Amino acid sequence: MIKLEHVSKTFDVNGRSVQAVKDVSLSVQKGEIYGVVGYSGAGKSTLVRCINFLEKPTEGTVQIAGENLASLSTKNLRLTRRKIGMIFQGYNLLKTATVYENIALPLKLEGLSSDEIKVRVEKYLDIVGLTEKKENFPAQLSGGQKQRVAIARALAHEPEILLSDEATSALDPDTTEAILNLLLKINRELGITIFLITHELDVIQRICDRVAVMENGQIVEEGSVLDVFTKPHHPTTKRFVGSEASFEIPADVLEKYKQTGKLVSLHFIGEGSDEPALALVSRKFDCLPSILAGGIDHLKNDTLGKLLVHLKGDEVEYNKAIDYLREQGVVVSEVQHNG
Missing domain, CATH: 3.40.50.300 (P-loop containing nucleotide triphosphate hydrolases)
Structure with missing residues (x-):
């Protein structure tokens, strides 16, 4: 057109x-x-x-x-x-x-x-x-x-x-x-x-x-x-689009969490927003998730759930948890350290 x-x-x-x-x-x-x-x-x-x-x-x-x-x-x-x-x-x-x-x-x-x-x-x-x-x-x-x-x-x-x-x-x-x-x-x-x-x-x-x-x-x-x-x-x-900035979390709080583990932004798309993928992470891996902030965006034809999550665990377990989340259809991106 x-x-x-x-x-x-x-x-x-x-x-x-x-x-x-x-x-x-x-x-x-x-x-x-x-x-x-x-x-x-x-x-x-x-x-x-x-x-x-x-x-x-x-x-x-x-x-x-x-x-x-x-x-x-x-x-x-x-x-x-x-x-x-x-x-x-x-x-x-x-x-x-x-x-x-x-x-x-x-x-x-x-x-x-x-x-x-x-x-x-x-x-x-x-x-x-x-x-x-x-x-x-x-x-x-x-x-x-x-x-x-x-x-x-x-x-x-x-x-x-x-x-x-x-x-x-x-x-x-x-x-x-x-x-x-x-x-x-x-x-x-x-x-x-x-x-x-x-x-x-x-x-x-x-x-x-x-x-x-x-x-x-x-x-x-x-x-x-x-x-x-x-x-x-x-x-x-x-x-x-933003990541942690969109949740309006104070910078000093974010830095504290970054020092004790990994901060990740998770997006749950459509029906995937109903799956208990994050809840199962702590059962399947030696990696403890803590939700810092979240919300739901309504797109024209879909629903997008957003979470800012702190994952505490060693590197091996962290990577296993991330791989598992991605296998469940969750879009995962690591929140980078301010350098």
Whole structure:
């Protein structure tokens, strides 16, 4: 559905070239929710704008459903863009227009009849749960409601792809959860492919199928959400995912445990989170596990249990215990000493 090949984007800033996106290649399948996560300044917003040619790439190609956007005429590019909806962090609503008018006006500019506009506006207001707010103005809405209007406006064009540019970053946690549930509903019920960018790993974890990690304009790691969460390779990914830092354990406490044994991070995936693998370690081996912290993350299609565990025992028994845990499907990574 979306294919980027060696995409780069360079800006001229006060006579100096700044490369915001550097040689990015990725593919997004139809019906997938694909996320790009990165810190501020990583190039995420520029990348997402290259997909619909709001920013034309300096190099590389962007294909939407097999069409190379750079090869299209102005008219055909405009038609292809209608397949791509976009929602923004700042909502971009007209302050002097009602909710109904904010959704209807772009459709009117597109040349749709009044009857078709009415059908679409009412349909998508119902989907986002704002039918009763259609005569309200943006100032009368909460942040979450404004974002729902923006989503309805994007959906009213009946796109095949929805781009989300930090759509939840200005919202409180409860409202964010509601918007993410709405995006999941849109993906599942309407079959719309979603490409989102965010600096919030929770957003990726909650709704995405695959994720790319971006830093300094480049994709530094890519894979399924589960693989990236449980087996991060790049230092930036590890900072996002965290290990002991994500449990907020004081550094001096961690160092004390490291001096008396091994600290390991354990991930129990799906049904494996119900297996008493850790409980059996002390029975099978001369190795005593102590749980320091833990939690459960709910991914789009799976459950991920996380534990930070102190294993006390000699090297031989420790290695046997680790091998056993891995045989049971537990993802094990040793927490390194600070050096």
